[in-house]
Amino acid sequence: MAILLCAAVLPAQAERADSAQPLAFDAGRMVLDGKRKVRVLSGGVEITRxxxxxxxxQVELKETPQxxxxxVATAADGxxxxxxxxxEGLDEIVEGQSRRIEYDSASETVRFLGxxxxxxxxAGAPADQVSGQVIVYDHVRDVFEVQGGGASSPSSATPGGAAAPGRVRGVLTPRASSGASAPAAPAEGAR
Known part of the structure; x- marks a missing residue:
């Protein structure tokens, strides 16, 4: 199984203020199981924090003992x-998608599955991108871990830019240097 740690490549740290915010949701339906402390939200669910x-x-929202x-968020077919x-502190947004996403507010970890x-x-423009079968985004450690999963395939990326089974794919965009300047002029007398 291919594994790539992208700590230096895709640095990620969530807004610290997010962890202190309440979790709000909007859904077409909610079923609450008070004994298990589980809320099942369905019908175009949107969660913000x-x-x-x-x-x-659909999202199954559990309250942890802490x-x-x-x-656990799941997608509709297709x-x-x-x-x-x-x-935190940057003009950068991390966005992602997958068949299933697991979000743990205590560890500030997001798992993208499938x-x-x-x-x-x-600054609103696409920069770095990575795809695989599993991506773990750990806010606290400032790390992305990407796994290809499955058997390796020599085929190219699947439609939509997703990695072929067994492979991790990515595109890294250089950061603009704040001190960038024109090339230096040749020294006097040099020809």
């Missing part, structure tokens, strides 16, 4: 779950 946004067909939330969050793709937008 500060700058974090999660959109799915008082946090653990969400669709993907969407995630978006601003990075046809996973994550992008970094800098």
């Amino acid at each position: 500060g700058t974090l946004q999660l959109k799915a067909a 008082g946090g939330q653990f969400a 669709q993907l779950v969407a995630f978006r969050q601003k990075r 046809q996973a793709q994550v992008r970094v937008l800098r």
Whole structure:
């Protein structure tokens, strides 16, 4: 199984203020199981927590013993779950999609499962992108882990930019240098 740690490649740290925000949701229907402390939301579910946004067909939201939330978001047939969050102190947004997303508010970890793709937008423009079968976005450690999963395939990327089974794919855009200048002129007397 192919594994790539992208800590230096795709740095990611969520807005610190997000963890102090309440988790709000909008859905077509909610079923509450008070004994199990589980809410099942369905019908075009949208969850927000500060700058974090999660959109799915269905979300099972569990309360953890520590008082946090653990969400399992699933997509409708032929669709993907969407995630978006601003990075701390930067003009960057991390957004991603997959068949299933698991969000743990206590560990500030997001797991993208199945046809996973994550992008970094800098100043609103697409920058870095990575795809695989599983992507773990760990806010606290500032790390992305990407797994290809399945058997390797020599075929190219699948439609929509997703990685072929067994492979991790990515595109990295250089960061603009704040001190960039024109090439230096040749020294006097040099020809």
